[in-house]
Every structure is written in structure tokens, then in C-alpha cells.
Amino acid sequence: MGRIVFTMVTVILLTVGVSVAYAAPLKVAATIFPLADIVRQVGGDRVTVTTIIPAGASEHIYEPTSSQMRQVADVVLYVKVGAGMDDWVDRLVRSARKPPMPVSVTSGVRLLRTAEQELLGQEEEEHHHSGDDPHIWLDPILVRDSIVPRITEALIKLSPADSSRFRDNAKRFQQELTRLDQEMRQGVAGLKRHEFIAMHSAWAYMAKRYGLRQVAAVETFPGKEPSARYLVELVKLARKQGVSTIFAEPQLSNKAAQVIAREVKGTVLLLDPVGGENIAGRNSYLALMRYNLSQIVRGMGK
Numbered sequence: 001m002g003r004i005v006f007t008m009v010t011v012i013l014l015t016v017g018v019s020v021a022y023a024a025p026l027k028v029a030a031t032i033f034p035l036a037d038i039v040r041q042v043g044g045d046r047v048t049v050t051t052i053i054p055a056g057a058s059e060h061i062y063e064p065t066s067s068q069m070r071q072v073a074d075v076v077l078y079v080k081v082g083a084g085m086d087d088w089v090d091r092l093v094r095s096a097r098k099p100p101m102p103v104s105v106t107s108g109v110r111l112l113r114t115a116e117q118e119l120l121g122q123e124e125e126e127h128h129h130s131g132d133d134p135h136i137w138l139d140p141i142l143v144r145d146s147i148v149p150r151i152t153e154a155l156i157k158l159s160p161a162d163s164s165r166f167r168d169n170a171k172r173f174q175q176e177l178t179r180l181d182q183e184m185r186q187g188v189a190g191l192k193r194h195e196f197i198a199m200h201s202a203w204a205y206m207a208k209r210y211g212l213r214q215v216a217a218v219e220t221f222p223g224k225e226p227s228a229r230y231l232v233e234l235v236k237l238a239r240k241q242g243v244s245t246i247f248a249e250p251q252l253s254n255k256a257a258q259v260i261a262r263e264v265k266g267t268v269l270l271l272d273p274v275g276g277e278n279i280a281g282r283n284s285y286l287a288l289m290r291y292n293l294s295q296i297v298r299g300m301g302k
């Protein structure tokens with residue numbers, strides 16, 4: 001009896017399976033974890049999202065592997081930052097069976113220039129950067145008003161039947177971003193200092209939003225250890241501007257940051273620009289930004 005019921009259920013499922021095939025979740029790839037999480041917030045269970053750059057890797061020095069070509073072979077949408085940061089993903093998805101829809105979250109956004117240029121023009125440009133600062137995702141308001149709407153529109157285009165669901169999810173997430181923004185404002189309101197030195201110049205949008213100042217970056221290009229001469233300049237600058245907090249990053253070596261901190265009797269704390277699915281306390285966009293806020297308050301609140 002049990003077996004007959006089981007067989008019948010199987011037959012029904014197989015029959016129904018054909019007609020509901022359209023309802024399979026949309027497969028999406030995002031280059032960095034924050035974008036993957038934002039897609040998940042909007043898409044809910046209507047999407048499955050792959051993060052291409054693994055946790056622990058810098059968003060700038062990552063080289064995709066050939067196994068990742070298989071990972072993205074059947075995505076219908078891919079989300080990148082753009083502005084020269086992760087445009088290699090365009091080549092990666094070229095191997096997909098059907099060309100997926102691209103979303104570049106920086107396109108159409110007024111970008112800042114990368115900050116380190118203003119400090120030390122004498123460092124030669126060794127990387128092929130456009131000079132536009134790609135780190136817009138570290139400003140919750142740009143996420144709310146620019147990235148979320150763009151991702152929502154893309155998902156709706158791919159699955160119009162889910163449009164009201166996507167819009168509801170987006171609205172709910174945007175409310176949470178507004179709450180995050182309020183927390184950030186309250187958090188920085190009590191700071192004693194506003195200047196800091198960053199590991200790489202990832203924080204200009206966040207700094208601009210909250211009245212902070214990323215005075216300089218330890219690594220003018222992520223992964224490139226600073227020269228001794230540059231370190232001397234940084235120490236001088238830190239003294240001149242009264243900077244005592246050097247923000248290192250989990251993805252990059254903090255040796256140079258330690259050297260500067262020792263010289264200016266300051267402290268090294270972490271700011272994390274990308275987080276990751278399996279990193280406790282930084283495993284969602286909101287958690288990541290709350291972690292960063294708590295580090296800022298720790299470093300500059302006294």
C-alpha cells in the first residue's frame with residue numbers, strides 16, 4: 001500500500017514538475033559577498049546566489065579559477081561592482097550556456113575619484129585603475145537608493161510573475177537600510193576623532209556620508225606593500241592630522257599598519273569591506289556594516 005501511494009505521488013510530482021519548472025529559483029552570481037547578500041534580500045527564495053570571490057580574498061586581487069566557469073555556467077543574472085574593479089567577470093560568464101543579464105551597480109552612479117591620489121602623487125600608478133572609486137556598497141544610502149532598485153528591476157525583468165514579491169522584499173530591506181543609516185549617524189555623533197588611515201582606500205563613500213575622513217591608504221593598491229619612503233610619509237601625515245587609528249583589513253597583511261601605529265602610538269583595528277557567508281558577525285550586509293560601525297566607534301570614540 002505504502003509503495004503504491006509512493007509511486008502515485010512520484011507520478012504526480014513528475015507530471016506537475018514539468019508545468020512548474022518555470023518556478024525554479026533564478027540562478028544569480030555576484031562577484032562580492034555584499035552584492036550576493038543584497039540579491040538574496042530582494043530575491044528571497046526565488047533566487048539562488050553564488051558569490052564568486054571567496055571569503056578571505058581581497059576584492060581587488062582575485063583571479064577567477066576555471067572551476068568557477070562551471071559555477072556560473074547556468075546563471076541568468078550576474079551582478080558586479082564595475083568601474084574597473086571586477087570586470088573580469090564579463091569574460092567568466094562568457095562560457096555560460098546562455099548569455100546572462102549583466103548588472104553593474106556603479107554604472108549611472110556619480111563616482112568619487114580614488115582618494116590616495118590626493119595625498120601622494122609621487123607614487124607611480126602601477127595598476128590599471130580608471131581612477132574612479134568603486135566602493136559604493138559601503139554607503140548604506142547608495143545601497144538603498146541605487147543598488148537595491150537596480151537589482152530589483154533586473155529580477156523583475158527575469159521573472160515578472162514575482163514582481164510584487166521582489167518589490168515587497170526590496171521595500172522591507174530598504175527600511176532596514178534606513179535603520180542602519182540612523183545607527184551609523186548616532187554612532188558617529190559621539191566620535192572624538194574623524195580622521196583615520198585605511199588599509200586600502202575603500203571607505204571614501206562611507207566617510208563622506210558620515211562626516212569622517214579617510215586621510216590616506218596604507219596600500220595604494222591592495223596587496224601592494226608600501227615602500228619605506230611611503231610609510232615615512234604616512235607617519236608624518238598621521239602626526240600632522242592627529243590620526244591615531246589605522247584600520248587594517250582581514251583580507252590584507254596588517255604589518256605596515258602595525259608599523260605606523262607603533263610610530264604614532266596609535267591602534268590598529270579592522271574594517272572589513274566584504275565580509276562573507278561563513279564569517280560570524282559579518283555574514284550579511286547589515287551585520288557587516290554594524291561590525292564596521294562598532295570598529296569605528298572603538299577606534300575613534302575615545
Ligand SMILES: [Zn+2]
Pocket residue numbers: 059060135200201202222273
Ligand atoms: Zn576595495
